[in-house]
Amino acid sequence: MDIDIRKIEWDSAFFNMKVYSIPSNISADELKSAVNILEQHEATLAYYSCSHPLKKHEVIFDKYEFKLVDKKITYKKLPIRDIHLNASVSPYNADYPDEKLFELAIQSGIYSRFNIDKKIGKLNFEKLYNQWIINSVNKTFAEEVLVYNIDNSIVGFVTLGIKTSIGQIGIMSVDSQYRGIGIGRALITAAERWFSIHNYSGIQVITQGDNTAACRLYERCGFSKGNVEYFYHVWKK
DSSP states (O other), rough: OOOEEEEOHHHHHHSSSSSEEETTOOOOOHHHHHHHHHHHTTEEEEEEEEOOOOOOGGBBBBBBBEEEEEEEEEEEEEEEEEEEEOOTTOOSSSSOOOOHHHHHHHHHHSOOOOOOHHTHHHHHHHHHHHHHHHHHTTTOOEEEEEEEEEETTEEEEEEEEEEETTEEEEEEEEEGTTTTTSHHHHHHHHHHHHHTTOOOEEEEEEEEOOOOHHHHHHHHHEEEEEEEEEEEEEOOO
């Protein structure tokens, strides 16, 4: 059975282990074949996603264990044109994050599968999110980073990217001391304005199902709930 198992070079180098991806939504028999291939390659970790939670009998293997680490929800919306921009929101123009951006990046990942899965380790999780904000600011991962300022101090940010013709909200974070006063909504509104100005046909954001505050925020901002995916980390025992 020919299963397209692929090594993820970036993750492998970053985590210093052999990391692979398994094609999504394959059958139970194909999943068994995939695990056999992981064993042949001596993989340490693999990522797998599917549209439904796996049943217990589908994940019993001698040398690998499946750990459910995330339920990702996709939200979509058409951008609104001629939208009002909050004066406290502006592009981040430096070529390297300041300390506050690093702090907010870590806060943004509290529900991340890389934080939920304790086998990844806190150090690796924080290192990953630090690298994510570095690569967003230097435009490797993002087209733009918008920040919300209060008294010349950054208290929130959102990263903006593209996926074909769709605008993609990457990560968003609001300082825990300033939540509940509309900063998240202001950042989403600013993101909408940026995407509309740049003529993207829609906006998409993928967030963690356990992050109920983020889900409620996107729904209040007019986003429609779309696909749900269950993410598994497949670890060598």
